[in-house]
Amino acid sequence: MTVGTAPRRIFDADLPTLSYSPDESPAEVYPRFQAAQRQAPVAIGPIGPEVLSYHLVRSVLRDDRFQIPPGIVLQAQGVTSGPLWDKVVNSLLCVEGETHRRLRGLCSKAFTPRTVARLHEAMVGVMNDLVDEVVDAGRCDVVADLARPYPVPIICALLGAPREDWQQFSSWADDIFKAFSFTADIRQLEPVVMRAWLELDDYVDDMVAHRRHNLTDDLLSDLIRAEDDGDRLDAAELRMLAGGLLLAGTDTTRNQVAASVQVLCEHPDQWELLRAHPDLAMQAVEETMRHSPIAGGTLRLVVDDVELGGYIFPAGTMVLVNTAAANRDPTVYDNPDRVDITREGAPAILTFGGGVHYCLGANLARREIAEALNVLTARLRNPRRAGPAPWKPVVSLSGPLTLPIEFD
Template identity: 80%
Template sequence: MTVGTAPASVFDSDLPTLDYAAEESPAEVYPRLRAAQREAPIAIGPFGPEVLSYRLVRSVLRDTRFQIPPGINLLSQGITSGPLWDKVVNSLLCIEGDTHHRLRSLTSKAFTPRATLRLHDTMVEVMNALVDRVGDAGRCDVVTDLARPYPVPIICALLGAPREDWEQFSCWADDVFKVFTFTIDVREVEPAAMRAWRELDDYIDDMVARRRHSLTDDLLSDLIRAEDDGDRLSTAELRMLAGGLLLAGTDTTRNQVAASVHVLCEHPEQWELLRERPELAMPAVEETMRHSPIACGTLRMVTQDVELDGYIFPAGTHVLVNTAAANRDPTIYDDPDRVDITREGAPAILTFGGGVHYCLGANLARREIAEALNVLAQRLKNPRTAGPVPWKPMVSLSGPKSLPIEFEVAR
């Protein structure tokens, strides 16, 4: 009889080390991720243990013993109290347990296929209008001219905010989102962020008050209607959820639209395939997000000693769940570096997370990006990059900083 070896701590398991700088882009770091992934499903990275394999990443995301750290990036900058801390820890992203389950149960009723489908015309209209502005020039910067202005009008239409307020929403999102950026000193941007957040809260409170007297066909009205065994969302919860939707659905969509366009420009045969077969738009979203996601990982904190796959994660350990590495795990995806929008039989990408914190707006995000890619594939012929395409760091929300392209336009 063979006596099994007792599992060891991840810190004492002779795991590969993984080193990268805060300013390096995903493409720069990826070869090192692959090398570490060949040795073990976990590496010791610059921020601690880093889970790399698809199977283990999926397990961690679904395991409630691995929780989002309170305050997310605020903790790493020594911020553990104050108005900003209170706002972040009481957001849907950070809430755990029964409160989180209750809010998701109520909110999910408003994120139906119908809610997404009714925005189709708005998505197409917004992207077509943006292409019209640059069509005659035959060139543009996808980041500033197409991707950045695209999602805010859609989120506003989803909430029921009037068009004349779209630019104000965009400014609020820009200011608030800076406090979630790992590469920025939060204390420097906190005053402007909190001012914007207060103004956004006041705006949403006013919208809620008006909707209660006259419900319409928008998400805010759906959230007000949402009920589960007599339980309803309070005004404070409506404020948090509506504001959170604006923040969560703005920069992520902007960056992924630009990233997906970049991938397809680098693979012109895939662009032409999408142009010929518009029904491939949703698979194109999955494949470009698998190959080049702008959210490369998520942070978890271990609430108790946990054994997974023969490794012990000690309580209190911060673990980086590297979904970008998992999305290109060669044991899961055939030829993972290949871009193929007709790829079949592959498991779901992990970019939207998993378990209780699976992205509530995942279906909406997929639809937004798909409609943008479909419009662009139909309107822009032979798009090609017309200069350098630097990407933002992997450790923050990544994506192209700029994406200059030239094209011929179809009217």
């Protein structure tokens, strides 16, 4: 937009168009993102306006007139009521306004740097145990053997669940997460999802009842302790938050660990650099998530007419906030397609969102991935791809379906 130009409705602004199919991977679609981004900060994509530039994406994420559409995955399949709908729309991810502010404020009192720091040994121990299983073979599938089993034991340690229950938590997470997939048949899977979710609820209720009389050094105890001007979380809220942490921290971490490992394997100089300088681990996380994020965007619903960036977004418009494109905006990142774990002076990636819905577990996720990368670069020499590594579609939570590697 030129200086002095009157704002135009987003649908009348002669914007570039973007097209991609539901089965295309991020790597296949990235060139189209970049071509559209060179023309304008917004394009018209398959579902409507798609915000592409770093600065406009950041502005939308911080603007409460752009809200998360409640239960959008369920709505897409015609589910707008019932037990599963109630579960999803009352989660911390979907609630807005004062309810969201209150819950997040109480959670933030428990989700502190100390919470993350006390999980260091668990993170390192779990990944070392997984590497022990494959190191003698000289080859493995990063997805199946390392990334997939990694996060659930850590979430369990975070909540204070015993080691013998890790596999049960993993099974619950797998089943419940089906409710958040655009590619799943929700109506057919709803009984499976609800059975797993209710079993998890019962388990958490038992944990809460026990913790109230035996507070320990874990997040669930910290959530029970959390207080804000006399306000505390009730049993239903504790249940919702504990279950939400399991869901939010499982598939995302699994997929990003595999994606970050793939990036470093395909840039062996960066693998060796991290091996020699493990203090670069957090920068390696930031750079690999910038270059190859497994979450490429988020949907927002415009609740009031909004003038932003020289455009008018009408109320009721569904907007895709394309954080993947923003993370490679050439006006913000020098040589954005290059992978450089020593990159300096760049702004924070937008993969974790922004504003009131900025990911509550972002620091935990970063630390989990960093510890995994440090263990892997220290123990696996000269890793290289040993076969195809197809990715899941860009329209869902992406990441490698499989990542076979060989190593010395």
